[in-house]
Amino acid sequence: MTLTSLSILSKGILREDEIHKKKMDVIGRILVSKSLEDLTALEDNVKQKDALYCIRESVGANATGIVVKNGFMIFAGSKFRKDETKSIPTYVKNKRGELQSKGLLTNDGASLILTEDIVVESSSKASSIVLGLSSSGNVDWKDVNGKRYGDILKEKS
Numbered sequence: 001m002t003l004t005s006l007s008i009l010s011k012g013i014l015r016e017d018e019i020h021k022k023k024m025d026v027i028g029r030i031l032v033s034k035s036l037e038d039l040t041a042l043e044d045n046v047k048q049k050d051a052l053y054c055i056r057e058s059v060g061a062n063a064t065g066i067v068v069k070n071g072f073m074i075f076a077g078s079k080f081r082k083d084e085t086k087s088i089p090t091y092v093k094n095k096r097g098e099l100q101s102k103g104l105l106t107n108d109g110a111s112l113i114l115t116e117d118i119v120v121e122s123s124s125k126a127s128s129i130v131l132g133l134s135s136s137g138n139v140d141w142k143d144v145n146g147k148r149y150g151d152i153l154k155e156k157s
């Protein structure tokens with residue numbers, strides 16, 4: 001990729017320097033990982049450039065995460081949709097409430113900000129928690145080039 005090339009990610013556009021910053025953030029998280037098992041999985045994923053992004057600017061969601069051995073890790077600093085849809089799955093509503101009651105989601109006015117890395121069971125549960133609605137992780141998580149996680153999985157198989 002050249003410095004002038006742009007990567008389209010959902011509705012947002014990432015410049016080369018922003019892409020580099022996000023990759024460095026992923027590497028930094030590896031260095032402070034609390035679990036050796038997750039550390040190994042994260043190192044493997046970073047080598048494969050597997051950091052994923054769930055961005056929906058219209059609702060204030062902008063999250064970064066990565067697949068780990070025991071599920072899907074959403075990184076601290078990720079922005080979650082503030083409100084929830086009426087049809088939100090019970091698990092998602094309960095998990096968001098749990099995160100808020102533990103102080104892991106703070107309100108910045110427009111969004112909810114995740115204060116610590118968390119791991120959930122799947123990419124779909126992760127995107128649902130971020131977006132405050134029922135979501136397919138295979139569709140809503142994308143790589144730095146905007147490729148859907150489901151398409152990445154198909155290519156690997």
